[in-house]
Amino acid sequence: MLPALVRKTWRDDRRAVLGWAVGVAAFTTIYTSFYRQFQGAAELKQEALPQGMLDFLGIADMFSPAGYLQATIFSLVGPLLVLMCAITLTARTIARPEEDGGMELLLANPLSRTAFAGQRLAATGTAVTVVAAIPLLLLFVVVPRVGMDIPLSNVAAAGVGLIALVWCFTGIAFLAGAVSGRRSSVLAVTGVLAVAAYMANAISGMSDGWHWVRWLSPFHYFIGTDPLHTGWHPVELLILVAVGAATALAGVWAFDRRDVGV
Amino acid sequence: MTSDYAVLTEDLTKFYGQRRGIESLTLQVGAGEVLGFLGPNGAGKTTTIRLLLDFLRPTDGSATVLGLDPRRDKAALHRQIGYLPGELSFPGRETAGDLLRFFGAARGGVAWSQVTGLAERLDLDLSRPVRTMSKGNKQKVGLVQAFMHRPALLILDEPTSGLDPLMQQEFLAMVRDARDAGQTVFMSSHVLAEVQHTADRVAIIRDGRLVAVERVESLGKRAIRSVEIHFNDPVDPAEFDVLPGVSEVTVSGPVLRCTVSGRLDPLIKVAARHEIVDMLSAEPDLEETFLSFYYHSEGAGDASRAGA
Ligand SMILES: Nc1ncnc2c1ncn2[C@@H]1O[C@H](COP(=O)(O)OP(=O)(O)OP(=O)(O)O)[C@@H](O)[C@H]1O
Ligand SMILES: [Mg+2]
Numbered sequence: 058m059l060p061a062l063v064r065k066t067w068r069d070d071r072r073a074v075l076g077w078a079v080g081v082a083a084f085t086t087i088y089t090s091f092y093r094q095f096q097g098a099a100e101l102k103q104e105a106l107p108q109g110m111l112d113f114l115g116i117a118d119m120f121s122p123a124g125y126l127q128a129t130i131f132s133l134v135g136p137l138l139v140l141m142c143a144i145t146l147t148a149r150t151i152a153r154p155e156e157d158g159g160m161e162l163l164l165a166n167p168l169s170r171t172a173f174a175g176q177r178l179a180a181t182g183t184a185v186t187v188v189a190a191i192p193l194l195l196l197f198v199v200v201p202r203v204g205m206d207i208p209l210s211n212v213a214a215a216g217v218g219l220i221a222l223v224w225c226f227t228g229i230a231f232l233a234g235a236v237s238g239r240r241s242s243v244l245a246v247t248g249v250l251a252v253a254a255y256m257a258n259a260i261s262g263m264s265d266g267w268h269w270v271r272w273l274s275p276f277h278y279f280i281g282t283d284p285l286h287t288g289w290h291p292v293e294l295l296i297l298v299a300v301g302a303a304t305a306l307a308g309v310w311a312f313d314r315r316d317v318g319v
Numbered sequence: 320m321t322s323d324y325a326v327l328t329e330d331l332t333k334f335y336g337q338r339r340g341i342e343s344l345t346l347q348v349g350a351g352e353v354l355g356f357l358g359p360n361g362a363g364k365t366t367t368i369r370l371l372l373d374f375l376r377p378t379d380g381s382a383t384v385l386g387l388d389p390r391r392d393k394a395a396l397h398r399q400i401g402y403l404p405g406e407l408s409f410p411g412r413e414t415a416g417d418l419l420r421f422f423g424a425a426r427g428g429v430a431w432s433q434v435t436g437l438a439e440r441l442d443l444d445l446s447r448p449v450r451t452m453s454k455g456n457k458q459k460v461g462l463v464q465a466f467m468h469r470p471a472l473l474i475l476d477e478p479t480s481g482l483d484p485l486m487q488q489e490f491l492a493m494v495r496d497a498r499d500a501g502q503t504v505f506m507s508s509h510v511l512a513e514v515q516h517t518a519d520r521v522a523i524i525r526d527g528r529l530v531a532v533e534r535v536e537s538l539g540k541r542a543i544r545s546v547e548i549h550f551n552d553p554v555d556p557a558e559f560d561v562l563p564g565v566s567e568v569t570v571s572g573p574v575l576r577c578t579v580s581g582r583l584d585p586l587i588k589v590a591a592r593h594e595i596v597d598m599l600s601a602e603p604d605l606e607e608t609f610l611s612f613y614y615h616s617e618g619a620g621d622a623s624r625a626g627a
Contacts, residue, residue: 061421159409161408162408167398169393
């Protein structure tokens with residue numbers, strides 16, 4: 058039987074998780090299912106936009122199936138959706154109950170501080186992973202059906218990359234909440250980092266002098282390797298997972314060492 | 320040795336940055352005892368309680384609860400503690416019943432009959448979502464979750480806040496039952512009347528410092544009472560003025576009025592030299608004595624300023 062706190066966390070987050078899951082699923086299916094119909098429009102879009110803008114949006118070319126998938130699901134809106142889901146759900150692990158006062162009764166359960174933080178994170182981490190895995194699972198069905206000519210192993214690499222990216226930011230969001238106990242800090246810190254990381258990756262592709270910044274950006278490790286064309290890049294994925302794990306552990310450590318609810 | 324005490328604090332101190340929460344609080348609560356923890360707003364009651372539960376970490380000093388270290392042994396300790404927060408806020412949106420099932424499961428399983436028994440006693444509807452409940456009914460949910468696993472130690476922060484008088488009586492009966500079952504109760508309150516009849520001892524805290532820890536009866540011994548003695552013949556006030564604890568002596572003919580703090584003995588001994596017709600003594604006003612602690616750390620003697 059799963060720990061009571063894990064089940065309770067899932068029950069409290071049920072609606073939010075369901076909402077995000079439906080949103081991400083709808084977004085993925087709608088964009089990919091209408092691949093053929095979008096083709097014509099995509100060409101127009103590509104001609105209408107200057108190359109620099111396309112680079113910034115992470116759109117290499119929209120004609121090839123891989124380019125189309127990258128442009129629609131994996132470049133901007135897809136990561137944005139799942140990251141927003143991850144950050145808001147993670148803000149609920151510690152910061153939200155601490156701010157609204159529900160923490161007192163949660164923390165009065167017979168668990169050590171570290172076990173408490175660990176179980177909250179485990180519960181939310183699972184929920185976030187489920188949401189982040191939705192594009193991967195749906196693409197496995199949709200890509201062959203609409204006749205996109207991309208190896209499924211490459212789709213898997215990109216989909217898993219999205220999960221790894223989400224883990225990375227979940228860890229960061231958890232650390233921010235565990236240290237500050239404030240939702241606004243979680244949203245601000247993680248949101249700013251996510252935007253900065255996205256910009257760093259985008260800018261480094263546009264100007265040669267800034268090439269090195271990409272190494273600082275989680276987005277580079279997720280999509281800069283171009284998994285839809287080149288397949289798996291385990292080292293890059295492991296870096297994302299490692300950052301997520303390290304920040305999560307730091308969060309558990311920090312939460313064990315501070316006053317709660319002051 | 321320490322395990323004879325349910326709660327033991329030594330020089331417990333908590334500063335919030337520069338702001339004082341409590342300072343050098345040394346307090347013992349015996350196992351099986353009911354302690355009323357009294358003090359005005361901002362005195363440090365909640366701070367003390369949250370230190371005992373390891374939500375806050377002391378700036379200095381230490382606390383031992385049920386012989387355990389609040390931080391190191393948190394898991395084992397919290398299994399034996401029933402806690403009612405002073406500012407109740409419930410996690411989630413489920414019904415009272417579902418929420419209590421969670422608390423039960425988290426504490427390793429609690430007989431459901433225990434929960435329904437308490438709910439019945441407090442006249443609480445378990446099928447309603449806690450969020451939609453009135454303040455008093457939320458308080459009842461808080462009380463049920465604190466008592467439901469029959470913890471060795473109950474730590475209750477302003478347990479009666481929001482309860483109507485009938486439910487306050489029921490709550491006090493629950494505390495007495497808990498004591499009879501050998502449980503220790505540490506409850507904070509603002510008013511003496513609330514704990515007077517249930518608590519074995521009261522601890523009074525003011526401005527972060529403990530100003531008195533006394534048995535409820537001895538608080539009565541320090542109480543102020545007004546006394547009126549009717550003699551057969553006129554008496555000389557000077558005879559009574561000098562007595563220890565006697566003050567505000569006024570004599571009109573054969574009638575003497577005065578206030579006495581502490582024991583009546585010296586006054587009676589002197590009065591007995593005369594022929595007494597009648598004697599009136601008001602019940603000692605504990606509340607007044609107690610209020611004096613709120614304003615003057617010395618307590619008895621200055622009650623007139625605090626009283627009406
Ligand atoms: N989070 C906090 N940050 C700063 N100061 C605090 C904090 N919590 C409490 N204090 C201060 O510590 C002191 C004690 O507060 P505490 O809440 O323990 O009082 P209390 O006895 O529970 O009062 P009340 O009867 O109003 O509940 C007060 O001066 C208060 O302002
Ligand atoms: Mg308080």
